[in-house]
Amino acid sequence: xxxxxxxxxxxxxxxxxxxxxxxxxxxxxxxxxxxxxxxxxxxxxxxxxxxxxxxxxxxxxxxxxxxxxxxxxxxxxxxxxxxxxxxxxxxxxxxxxxxxxxxxxxxxxxxxxxxxxxxxxxx
Amino acid sequence: xxxxxxxxxxxxxxxxxxxxxxxxxxxxxxxxxxxxxxxxxxxxxxxxxxxxxxxxxxxxxxxxxxxxxxxxxxxxxxxxxxxxxxxxxxxxxxxxxxxxxxxxxxxxxxxxxxxxxxxxxxxxxxxxxxxxxxxxxxxxxxxxxxxxxxxxxxxxxxxxxxxxxxxxxxxxxxxxxxxxxxxxxxxxxxxxxxxxxxxxxxxxxxxxxxxxxxxxxxxxxxxxxxxxxxxxxxxxxxxxxxxxxxxxxxxxxxxxxxxxxxxxxxxxxxxxxxxxxxxxxxxxxxxxxxxxxxxxxxxxxxxxxxxxxxxxxxxxxxxxxxxxxxxxxxxxxxxxxxxxxxxxxxxxxxxxxxxxxxxxxxxxxxxxxxxxxxxxxxxxxxxxxxxxxxxxxxxxxxxxxxxxxxxxxxxxxxxxxxxxxxxxxxxxxxxxxxxxxxxxxxxxxxxx
Numbered sequence: 001x002x003x004x005x006x007x008x009x010x011x012x013x014x015x016x017x018x019x020x021x022x023x024x025x026x027x028x029x030x031x032x033x034x035x036x037x038x039x040x041x042x043x044x045x046x047x048x049x050x051x052x053x054x055x056x057x058x059x060x061x062x063x064x065x066x067x068x069x070x071x072x073x074x075x076x077x078x079x080x081x082x083x084x085x086x087x088x089x090x091x092x093x094x095x096x097x098x099x100x101x102x103x104x105x106x107x108x109x110x111x112x113x114x115x116x117x118x119x120x121x122x123x
Numbered sequence: 124x125x126x127x128x129x130x131x132x133x134x135x136x137x138x139x140x141x142x143x144x145x146x147x148x149x150x151x152x153x154x155x156x157x158x159x160x161x162x163x164x165x166x167x168x169x170x171x172x173x174x175x176x177x178x179x180x181x182x183x184x185x186x187x188x189x190x191x192x193x194x195x196x197x198x199x200x201x202x203x204x205x206x207x208x209x210x211x212x213x214x215x216x217x218x219x220x221x222x223x224x225x226x227x228x229x230x231x232x233x234x235x236x237x238x239x240x241x242x243x244x245x246x247x248x249x250x251x252x253x254x255x256x257x258x259x260x261x262x263x264x265x266x267x268x269x270x271x272x273x274x275x276x277x278x279x280x281x282x283x284x285x286x287x288x289x290x291x292x293x294x295x296x297x298x299x300x301x302x303x304x305x306x307x308x309x310x311x312x313x314x315x316x317x318x319x320x321x322x323x324x325x326x327x328x329x330x331x332x333x334x335x336x337x338x339x340x341x342x343x344x345x346x347x348x349x350x351x352x353x354x355x356x357x358x359x360x361x362x363x364x365x366x367x368x369x370x371x372x373x374x375x376x377x378x379x380x381x382x383x384x385x386x387x388x389x390x391x392x393x394x395x396x397x398x399x400x401x402x403x404x405x406x407x408x409x410x411x412x413x414x415x416x417x418x419x420x421x422x423x424x425x426x427x428x429x430x431x432x433x434x435x436x437x438x439x440x441x442x443x444x445x446x447x448x449x450x451x452x453x454x455x456x457x458x459x460x461x462x463x464x465x466x467x468x469x470x471x472x473x474x475x476x477x478x479x480x481x482x483x484x485x486x487x488x489x490x491x492x493x494x495x496x497x498x499x500x501x502x503x504x505x506x507x508x509x510x511x512x513x514x515x516x517x518x519x520x521x522x523x524x525x526x527x528x529x530x531x532x533x534x535x536x537x538x539x540x541x542x543x544x545x546x547x548x549x550x551x552x553x554x555x556x557x558x559x560x561x562x563x564x565x566x567x568x569x570x571x
Contacts, residue, residue, distance in 0.1 A: 011327055011367055018334045018360060021341075059414060061424045088322075110326040 002047075003120065004032045006040040006056035006068065007086075019113045029120065037063030041071060044081075053082045053120070055107075058094050066097055073102040084119075086111060124209035132205075132212045132239055135246040139237060140216065142181050144196050146188070149178050157240070157249045165254040191222035201234075212239045212246070232256035305535040320378050320411060324371035331364040331371070338364070377404075391441070395434035402428070402446050402491050402502060409450040410489075413458070420487075422457050427492035432500055435570065441547055442566075445540040449504040449564045450489065452536065455527075456508025456562060457487030463509070499550075499569045507561040516556060544568070 005016055013033045023029040034040035037060060044052075054072065058065035069083055084105040085098040095106060107116060139155050141147050152174060162171035162180075171177060188194055202215035218233040238250040338361050345354040406424060413420060490505040511519065518524045520541045525534035544552040550568040 009323060009327075011331075011371070014363070014367065015327065015330050015334065018338065018364070019330070021338075059411070061410065061422070064421045067421070109322065110329060113330075 002030045002050060002052045004034060004043060004052055004054045006034045008035055008060040036060060037068035040068055055084045057086045069098060069101045069103055124205050128209060132246045136214050136237060139248050143184055146185055149181055152178055155248055157247045160248060161250050163252045191224045194222045196220040210241045301535060305539060320408060321375050324375040327371040328368050331368045335361050335364045391438050393436045393438050396437050396439045398432055398435050399428040399493055401439060401443055405443055405447040406450055406491050409447055413454045420458050422454060422487040422489050425488060425490035429494045432493055432495045435500055437548060441543045445543050448536040448540050453489045453504050453506035456506045460508045461487050499567050502566040503563055505563040510558040510560055510562055511556040
């Protein structure tokens with residue numbers, strides 16, 4: 001399974017690569033990274049018709065995670081990518097907006113990687 | 124009144140006074156005095172009408188002077204006034220006359236008020252009023268009247284000065300309080316940004332230490348298996364993680380330090396500072412602070428830092444406050460325009476379609492840039508908001524001027540920023556603004 005991780009914090013890349021070290025080595029997961037909403041859309045354009053799961057932060061400069069979600073859900077119809085949003089703890093407003101825009105799942109910061117792994121492997 | 128005319132009137136007045144006090148020819152009065160002159164002496168309730176009566180008075184005076192010794196006098200003008208058309212003058216003088224008669228020394232204070240008219244191209248005395256100062260109050264005038272008046276005024280001035288001094292002290296205290304509350308207000312704006320900014324590095328610290336722990340287990344497994352290459356590879360990752368932990372720990376540390384500095388009273392000294400780093404830090408803080416308050420808001424951040432600037436001698440927390448303030452304002456301006464853009468969009472069906480289209484494409488953008496000039500560095504904060512209307516541009520640096528709704532702005536942000544840049548750093552803070560295009564604030568700091 002391909003996962004596109006969208007976050008403006010660059011170290012998220014190293015963290016995910018290490019957290020999913022075993023899964024990557026076994027070939028269960030392929031991780032891709034984008035550091036902004038704009039970059040995420042560019043990446044998506046280059047890989048049509050591939051099953052993908054997008055994991056996006058909300059709070060980013062420029063295009064926010066919510067705008068990205070809205071664009072993905074209205075533009076990429078078949079097959080619809082699964083989008084998981086990462087919201088800050090206790091941030092109901094973002095949670096509700098993301099839900100309304102069609103987010104498939106939610107994670108709260110700080111990300112519980114054990115839980116994330118379970119979710120990913122069950123998809 | 125022209126000066127020649129004034130010299131003339133003072134001259135005529137002098138000759139007129141000398142007629143009483145010196146042995147000048149009596150007939151000289153014909154030139155100085157109107158024929159139907161009126162004179163009053165209040166001390167003994169005298170009245171004199173006509174030039175002849177005046178001549179008689181002078182003659183008596185001159186006769187009396189012959190019997191006294193040590194005759195002396197001096198006078199000074201206490202009041203002088205001319206009518207607007209320059210045709211009438213009033214001069215009030217005080218004279219001290221002293222003489223000795225029968226070995227008794229006498230001093231007489233006199234006051235003479237003289238009215239002169241300018242007729243047929245010359246000044247003439249038409250009226251006068253003379254009186255002798257007395258030792259008691261409530262009579263014509265007290266001989267020490269002016270002295271006493273001065274004392275009274277001095278006392279009043281002293282009292283008022285004391286009151287003013289106290290008001291000034293109170294104002295200074297209030298100002299200090301206001302400055303502190305402005306600092307606190309901007310700290311409030313920062314809190315959410317700070318929380319977000321600290322949370323991220325802390326998450327990294329926790330995650331990288333957890334993952335390193337797992338990696339050590341994995342490394343041991345590889346060693347047991349005899350795969351030294353892989354074990355080395357893992358060790359390299361662990362080392363890299365520890366560096367990241369330190370990096371993010373320091374990042375959180377810097378934010379907390381910055382926050383403390385921000386609220387601290389400013390007694391700080393100038394120190395070599397990386398302006399680009401400072402600007403970047405506050406840009407992030409301001410952005411997240413605003414996002415925390417208004418989740419629907421987003422803006423594009425642009426930075427263009429001149430890396431050749433190096434370290435600049437500034438008071439970092441003060442300049443940080445200025446940058447923060449300018450950036451917060453820039454975001455505010457964008458938000459305002461975003462809001463009006465939404466209104467425009469909803470109106471677009473009926474109204475000005477071109478403007479509506481333009482506004483719906485509106486992308487709030489805040490740019491921060493630094494530039495090294497010959498003897499100065501420049502920090503610019505630019506927004507693409509609505510711009511500042513011409514009629515208020517001149518007021519924006521005034522204390523307490525704010526366009527924000529009551530309670531939302533202290534109106535001190537820009538005036539404090541101005542003081543910090545100009546008084547604190549010998550620099551300049553200027554603004555360029557264009558309606559519907561945006562505003563740029565430019566900090567210019569001289570490099571010494």
